[in-house]
Every structure is written in C-alpha cells, then in structure tokens.
Amino acid sequence: MLSTLILVPLLGAALIGFLPQKKPDTTRSIALAIAVSVLILNLVLGFQFNPTITGFQFAEDLPWIEWIGLNYHLGIDGLSLPLVFLNSLLTLIAIASSSKSIERPRLYYSMLLLLSAGAAGAFLAQDLLLFFLFYELEIIPLYFLIAIWGGKRRGYAAMKFLLYTAFSGILVLASFLGLVWLTGASSFDYEPLRTQNLAVNSQLLLLAPLLIGIFIKIPIFPFHTWLPDAHVEASTPISVLLAGVLLKLGTYALLRFAVGLFLEGWVVLAPWMAILAGISALYGASCAIAQKDMKKVVAYSSIAHMAYILLAASATTRLSITAAVFQMVSHGLISALLFLLVGVVYNKTGTRDVDSLTGLLNPEKGLPVTGGLMILGVMASSGLPGMVGFISEFLVFRGSFPIFPIPTLLCLVGTGLTAVYFLLVINKVFFGRLTESLSQLPKVRWVEHVPAFALMTLIITFGIQPSWVVHWSEVQAVTLLTGG
C-alpha cells in the first residue's frame, strides 16, 4: 500500500519521460491523472489509518543492501500521514496550476512527479539511510525545476539551493552514520535505533550536525539565505511545492530524528533552540516588512512561520508536538495558497513589485477574486480565528508558553508582525485606484482559481474542525516523547 504512494508517481514520471513525444496537453493530462490517483490512494490510506494505535502502520520491510544495513522499510504514523497527504495534494495543485504551454512538458511533469515520489519516500522511510536517499533524491528534480523553468537568475538560485541542501544532506548523513557507529547497530532501521541508550554527550555530538543540516532545510536563521532566492526565481507551482513540501522535510526530520532519536540531548539544547526560534521568527517577519517583491514577502513569512515549529518542538510537550505537526499542515496550505495567488498577480500584471501595483481589487478591471482570496489567505496567515492558522498558532503558543515563555512571546510578536507586513502588501497592491497602466489586464478565468479555492476550503474546514488533523498526530506525539 505505502509503496504505491512512491511507485505510482515514480512510474508516472518514467512513463511521461520516456514515452514518445506527446502534445503538451496530453502530457499534462497524464500527470494530472497520476496525481489524482495518488491523492485518492492517500485518502483511502487516511480512512484505513487507525489513529489510536501507537507506532507505525502498513509497514513494509524488505531487505535491500544488507551488507551496509540498508532495508526498504516503510511505515506510516500520525506524524507522517498528514505530510504524505499534504505532499500528494500540493503535487496535484502544482500540476493543475502549471501553464498549459510550458516548455519541455515531458521533462517538467516528470520532474514534478519525481519530486513528489522523493518527498513521499522520505516521509514514509523507516530506515535512516533510506530516508537520506529520498531526502537527497528530491533535490535533483527541484534543482532542474528551478534551473530550467525559473526566472532570470534561475541558474544562481538553483545552484545556491543545490549547494545548501546537498550540504544539509551531508550533515544529516554524518549524524546517521555516527549514530550507527556509536550504538553498534547492525542496520539503519529507525525503531531499533530509537531504543538504544546513548550518553547525553554522545547525543549532543550527533545532534549538532543533524540540527545544522535540518536548519538549512527548514530553513532557520542564519541558514536561510537560499530560500528567498529559490522562491523568487522558481515558477509558481515550484514555489508551492518548495514551501508546502520541501521545507516540511526539514521539520519532519526535526521531529522524527532530532526529537525521536536524541530526546535527552534535545532537551538539553531545547532552551537555546527556543531562543533561536524566537529570533528566526522576528528576523523573518522584519525582513518581510522591508521587501518590495510580493513573493519575497511570502518567502520571509515562511521563515518566520517555520520557526514556530522549532519553538513547539523545543517545548517537547504533548500539546506542542501535536501543534508542530498541525503547524506544518497549516503552513503548507497557507503558503501554497499565497504563492499561488502571487503567481496569478505576476502572471496577469507582469510584476510582483509592491510599488508598481495598486487598485487590483477593482471589481471590473482588476483581479477582484484573486484579491479577495489573497485577503483571506493573509487573514489565515495572520492567525485569524476560523481558519487553520489560528488553531495551529494557538496550539503552538499554548503548548510552548509554560515551558519557554520569553521565546513564545517573541514568536507572538512575530505573528503580530505577520498582519503588519501582509496588510502593507494588501493595502498597496489591492486597494486604491487602479492605474492606467494596469487598466487593461487580461481577465482571470475561473479555472485558474480552482486550486486556490480548493486550498481555501481546506484552510477554513480545518480551521473550524481541526480535530480531523489533530487526532491523527496526538497519539504519535506521546510516542515521540516517551519513546514508546
């Protein structure tokens, strides 16, 4: 069952890539059909998943390269299920929002599906080395997706992304190898390694490279500089996947490996991590205020919002770990929506410069639906009640405040600043009088808004009924913290 979540997009990528030249529409339709089928498989999996059981379900364990201790071991629990679902949903949305006239469609859609397969594999892997392989695998398609279909400085941004994330991978691998070496384990299997008792000093020694690697991926200040460049140069669908899925690999690794494998060491470092989260949140928010490019505002907003996950992970309470998982889902949905909408604005106006845009809410000549959705997205990101952002941030702060009050307050200021920088953008871009130069914009077809409406529906649904997501991860939060 779990293998199909990896194999279907993987085979789909191969099918699209190696079949004879097709029309762009046909290629897109095949990619869409594959993405829809993966999403359906995910839904089936979600219904069959039992949230009351601790540990991994639907496990698949096959020996692979035994002499290096690598097994093809997959499993799913309350931590990975929401992220696997998010991955398949955002892949579908990325394909649906891709231009029909995109150049080299076969390579493009193959890379998208390969990326999806890599991310799914990383979320499902129960073998550290297998996780690393998938963690590295998704870098390749993403590099090409930025380098080939990106903006003017795509080469620079793609190379920077590659160097940073490859270095991140090396550090993660070093930590995993060190763990196996120090524990004397015979394989990289996750569960046996969790139960090994390592001295706190040894844990700290292994945690350091792991955390730096993860912080690059999330990214956390000061390891973040690749992200704004990558977002600005990436096309809209790639930004959606970058923010919605790729960054989650970092936070997933943080919970699964840093907290899951080195809990005692993590607790020692947690106060410093919480302070770093507060600084990162404020830094991201402050940078967002200073930006003139709408996409950079959303990118820096991501840095701020991802820091909340670090804060929640640092608190290591049942509530905060549950909140961290929920914040991942919440950020994935909201940032994907915001990037989609910025993409529509850019597509129609040819610019993302806040100073060049004004009055786009004009009901007849502007982009009123885009503007309306943007306002809703901004409300969700700012944590307004009734939307998923409110629940996730409330849970994060509620779960973290008793343990780390000062860093939590710093993050609370950061969330207040979210409203500031986004309202500055909304006010400049959407309100006021439409300028003459913007008065002949092409109209946005309803179909172009379907992905945004789908995300908005989920943002509101999970905002009103958060237990549909929370109940998946509550039990797993306890398992992570108790080693059970």
Next chain:
Amino acid sequence: MVSTKTIKSSKSLLIDEYIQKLEQGEALLQDSPQNLLEVVGILKSYGVVLDAYSVNLCYIANTQFLVLFPFFKYFNGEINPKKLARYIWQDRINFEYAEYCMKSMFWHGGGGLDAYVDSPEFLAVIKQVIKAKFKYNPFMLGLDKLFPDFLPEHMRQMAFYSGLGQFWRVMSDIFISLSDRYDNGEIKSIPDVVQHILDGLVADAARPITYTVKVKDQTYDIIPKSAGITFLMDTGVPYVEAIFFRGTPFPGTISYNAQAYQIPYDQGMFNYGALYADPLPIGSSGIPPTLLMQDMRHYLPDYLHEYYLHTTRGEDDLKIKICQTFQKSMFCVTTAAVKGLAPHPLDTQDAKEKQANRAYLTNWLKRLLESQLVKVNS
C-alpha cells in the same frame, strides 16, 4: 516657470481648437463611426432607464408627499408579492440613482425652480397642503408648529422630484427618437446626434414645469403654470450644472477628508459630475453612478452589446465601458446645451457676435478641459 507657461499655452491652444470645432458645426466629441454607434446605443438604453426614473419620480412627487416613511415609494403603487420578491432580490431598476440626481440638483440649486421653492407663494400653498393633509393628525400639526421648516423643506424636495421627473420625461423621448432615427438611417454622424438633441431641447424649451397635488379631492397647484418655470432654463440648465459638472464627492470614486479641506468649500468649485467622473472605480458597490450603469446594461441594443463583448474583458468590465460611452454621450448633450445657450448662432460671421460667442465658449471650455473630454477624444 517654463513648464507652467508651456502648460498654459497648450491649454489655450486646446481651447482654441475646440472653439474652432464648435464654430465649424462639430461637436465636443470627435466624430467617428465607433463613437456614433456607442453614443446612439447608450442613449437608447439611457432613454429607457430615464423613462422609468421619470415615472417613479413623478409618482413619488404626486402620491408620496408628506409621507414620512415611504417604504414602497419605488413600487409605483403596484405592491404584490412577486414585485416584492424581485425588489428584495435586487432584480429591479435602481431608482436610488434618480434620487441621487434629484438631491444633487436640490443641493446645488440654481435656476427658476430653486428660486420659486423659496418664494412666499410656494410657502403659502405648502401650508395649505400640510393643513389639509394632516387635518385629523394633531401630532403632525404639532410637529409642524414645533419645527416649522421641516415639512416645507420636505415639500421643496418633492417639487424637485417632480421637476426632474418632468425634465427626464422629455429627455427620454428625445433619446428614444434619436435611436429610432438612427435605426432608420437618418442619423449618420455625431453632429447629427447633437443637432437632434438640440432640436429636442429647443422644441420643449418653453414647456412649463408644474406640480399639482391632490388631497381629499382638493387639488393644490404647488408650482402653477403662472410661476413661469420652464423646461430648459429652470430645470435643464440647473440639471446640467448639478449633474454634469458639480455632482457630489462620494467615497469609492475619490478619497477625501472634508475636515482637511480636500473638497472645495465653495459648491461652485465642485467638479465631481458625470463629465468628470473617473470610470475606473465604477462597478464598485455603493457608488451612485454604478447604479445607473447597472440599469443601462439591461437595455443595451444588441449592436452595442455585441461591440462590448468583443472589447477588453467582454461582459466582465461592461459597466466601465458603459460609463466611458455614457461620458461620450454626455459630451454630445453638453454640446447641444452649449450651442442652445450661446448668445449668438455659433456659425455667425458678425465679428462682434463672434467675439461674444468666443468669450462664452472659453468659459465653458475652461471647465470642460478639466473633465474627461480630452481623454474620450484621445
């Protein structure tokens, strides 16, 4: 300094250019087949809408006077569940726009009608009407004693309802007949449109504007024929001044802070009228001109609707396109008014008459150059 001089000279050059055009029998709006199609088409739909506005304004003036809570004033006396449902569903003519125009006229004043409603004769009749209407209502009579200006002011407003209703009755007929003549191939250019409107205005220039109400079988001539209020000078000219030129600022089309004197203190310096309106914000809810555009879109002739469908965003920015065309048509009506009110025929060869005409036209054009005139001709 150099730039200011340049601006001044280019302005006066533009004024000279327009004066020359008017003297040669042309209109303020450039003559082109596209402009002709747009103007005639939009005036047809405007004519239909004006007819409805006119009927409703006269209905309100004749039957809703001294009714302090006229809940069903837009129903023209026909109240049934079907009409009520349509009203609640907003599937109706936006009579609020007609009231907006009436209030604008009432506020800016000017002309014989405005002067007459402040006359002792008017007040004397009003007092009789109030007494008759509230003969068995001591509460209202007491209220009238306590606030003696309140009900007369209400009746002054009713006089403007009636005055504007009668004015639009004539204008509606002029625009519908223009469309019929265009369909018959008699109207072939923008100057033909202007001439048709001018002929209509001149034909009815002296038409009396009267207002009579009935209270319990007794009729009261609130504006009798003997008051000498006429169609053109007492309602037409104040209407053009109030609606085409001055208007009123309202949030949505402009942003202002009245306390910071961002709107002129003097009403005469207002330039928020139809000729100055910015078409881009049209379409936003709550903005009065949007109501007119909403109404007109239902009555567009097929050829104009077809034309709109193939330009810019098709149906999506229809109201803005209607507004832009409407402004074009209003420049034709303004041309007719300017020609009709000129001291001498504009094609006169007499030097003195020509000089008087030029002074007259310069005053008009100084105001018009600030409007959307240059834009619609660009």
